[in-house]
Amino acid sequence: MSTITALCSNQQTLSGSGSLQELPALLGQTPGDALLFASPSFLNGSHWPALSASLTAQLVGIVEVTQEASPQQLDEWVSAWRGRCRTVIAIGGGSTLDAGKAFSTLACHPLPAVRYLEKVGDTPLSGERLALIAIPTTAGTGSEVTQNAVVTDTQVLKTKASLRHPNLVPDYAILDARLMEGTPAAVLANCGIDAFTHLFEAYLSRHATPLIHALSTTGLELFVEAWPTIALDDDLGEASREKMLIASWLGGLCLASAGLGVIHGIAGEIGAYKTWHHGKVCGQLLLPFFDLLADSGYDRQQQLLHKLNHRLFPLAQQQFPAQHLKLWIMDNACSPFWESDCTLTADEVTELAQRSTNKNSVVDYCADQRATLITQAWHTAG
Numbered sequence: 001m002s003t004i005t006a007l008c009s010n011q012q013t014l015s016g017s018g019s020l021q022e023l024p025a026l027l028g029q030t031p032g033d034a035l036l037f038a039s040p041s042f043l044n045g046s047h048w049p050a051l052s053a054s055l056t057a058q059l060v061g062i063v064e065v066t067q068e069a070s071p072q073q074l075d076e077w078v079s080a081w082r083g084r085c086r087t088v089i090a091i092g093g094g095s096t097l098d099a100g101k102a103f104s105t106l107a108c109h110p111l112p113a114v115r116y117l118e119k120v121g122d123t124p125l126s127g128e129r130l131a132l133i134a135i136p137t138t139a140g141t142g143s144e145v146t147q148n149a150v151v152t153d154t155q156v157l158k159t160k161a162s163l164r165h166p167n168l169v170p171d172y173a174i175l176d177a178r179l180m181e182g183t184p185a186a187v188l189a190n191c192g193i194d195a196f197t198h199l200f201e202a203y204l205s206r207h208a209t210p211l212i213h214a215l216s217t218t219g220l221e222l223f224v225e226a227w228p229t230i231a232l233d234d235d236l237g238e239a240s241r242e243k244m245l246i247a248s249w250l251g252g253l254c255l256a257s258a259g260l261g262v263i264h265g266i267a268g269e270i271g272a273y274k275t276w277h278h279g280k281v282c283g284q285l286l287l288p289f290f291d292l293l294a295d296s297g298y299d300r301q302q303q304l305l306h307k308l309n310h311r312l313f314p315l316a317q318q319q320f321p322a323q324h325l326k327l328w329i330m331d332n333a334c335s336p337f338w339e340s341d342c343t344l345t346a347d348e349v350t351e352l353a354q355r356s357t358n359k360n361s362v363v364d365y366c367a368d369q370r371a372t373l374i375t376q377a378w379h380t381a382g
Helices: 019-027 047-058 071-081 094-106 185-204 210-229 235-258 262-271 278-294 299-312 321-331 346-355 367-377
Strands: 012-015 034-038 059-064 087-092 131-136 148-153 159-164 172-175 343-345 379-381
Touching: 012 019, 012 235, 019 047, 019 087, 019 131, 019 172, 034 047, 034 094, 047 059, 059 071, 071 094, 071 148, 087 094, 094 131, 094 148, 094 159, 159 262, 172 235, 185 210, 185 235, 185 262, 185 278, 185 299, 210 235, 210 299, 262 278, 262 346, 262 367, 278 321, 278 367, 299 321, 343 346, 346 367, 346 379
Parallel strands: 012 172, 034 059, 034 087, 087 131, 131 172, 343 379
Antiparallel strands: 148 159
């Protein structure tokens, strides 16, 4: 029996240069009384002054999001704003979008945030939430179209988990690549490799179907077109950032349906302990994962890799597609995302390898293999 694919997407997605200016009109389709969740970079950038004049009358307040939201922070926001707004706007990177998404549903639920979290909670979300508009300023997480909101507690629970429900997909998404203008090359690379990892792991997922393969391959083609020129400060760079933004959206759509793999199974556990950039963590794990794929004897995995390589690089057929893709990504990166001064202790490596999972990988990687991925990605000490 074939696997059934269930896709949950935005009610409406606006894409293209200048689409941010459609936000006031979109607000006219929501209940109003909007609370804005925004990143500092957006609020201090050039686009907010031009937009704020048309939004001020409809905003009840602004919440500045400076890091991944913790359960405690979410409870504070709910206590401060519950009942005072009917619409949530989230503008920023993945952390900002996830914070707005999490608030939008927790404001409609009576219990503290931790009670609804995967891994540690005991109560399912009902699906009720406030109206929600998501506007990414980075191209990586695809949070504007996913069914989950990541919550991170590195202090008390030592966990990185999600609030999850199909209704957490925002009503509206706006994809305006102009919001990425001036983004440092390192950030573009760290976020872009996160988008790639979402698409790649969904493509290789044991739950992938022909529909997921079609969508993820399209996203990976856009990634290949955009990756070498994403940091250029010209028309080509702008076009590349728009392609990466769409690739990121497709990655979010695919991961929500097919799930992710061992890279995110490890990265999620690292995020519970370290405040490292999630995309960079995924990128550093991706490179040794390519090596693991190159040595894989699993026929189905090799077939998928050869098929993908032919689609992405039709004029450069390679006997070893995983290694070819690894070298191409490194050779064309605008910033060396794989370089890091961060270290892990031997005890941390052991704990991370044991706590992590394979998620939806088609191959089950044992704890020793996961430990090898970790030690190849970071220096170890002690």
